[in-house]
Amino acid sequence: xxxxxxxxxxxxxxxxxxxxxxxxxxxxxxxxxxxxxxxxxxxxxxxxxxxxxxxxxxxxxxxxxxxxxxxxxxxxxxxxxxxxxxxxxxxxxxxxxxxxxxxxxxxxxxxxxxxxxxxxxxxxx
Ligand SMILES: [Zn+2]
Numbered sequence: 120x121x122x123x124x125x126x127x128x129x130x131x132x133x134x135x136x137x138x139x140x141x142x143x144x145x146x147x148x149x150x151x152x153x154x155x156x157x158x159x160x161x162x163x164x165x166x167x168x169x170x171x172x173x174x175x176x177x178x179x180x181x182x183x184x185x186x187x188x189x190x191x192x193x194x195x196x197x198x199x200x201x202x203x204x205x206x207x208x209x210x211x212x213x214x215x216x217x218x219x220x221x222x223x224x225x226x227x228x229x230x231x232x233x234x235x236x237x238x239x240x241x242x243x244x
Contacts, residue, residue, distance in 0.1 A: 127166035139165070143205040146175045173219060175208050181222030182207075 121129050123141070131137040138150045139161070148171050149158040163170055183191060183202065191198075201207045208215060 124164045124169045124171065125167040128164055131166070144203065144207070145179055146172055146205070146208060175215070175219070177224060178215070178218045178222045179207070182218075 123129050123132065128139075131139050132141050139148065140151065140158075141148050147160050148162075148164075149160045151157070152159050160174065161171065179202075180193075183193060183198065187198070201210065211218060
């Protein structure tokens with residue numbers, strides 16, 4: 120069974136020579152545009168054409184800011200282990216649609232929705 124939408128996506132995500140990446144915490148697929156920091160989220164699989172699952176960026180930051188305030192460092196080790204992997208959304212799978220509605224646009228203005236800057240560390244991981 121494929122971990123992502125198709126065997127090509129599974130395979131190319133493992134291949135460092137192919138410019139496609141997956142952020143399991145935010146459930147985002149992206150390509151790196153700039154050697155340093157610019158990334159472009161992708162919304163459809165380039166190989167099988169399926170619409171990829173919605174990014175959970177808004178929900179993630181919405182939950183964190185609600186609990187810890189909006190100046191918390193998201194790389195902070197004070198965040199529970201669950202929030203540092205895909206566990207946080209896998210554990211909330213049955214209410215993820217509700218959460219997507221609740222926190223829609225929560226991160227607007229602070230994190231661009233399509234073109235955003237990330238540190239090289241998070242782009243590589
Ligand atoms: Zn695919």
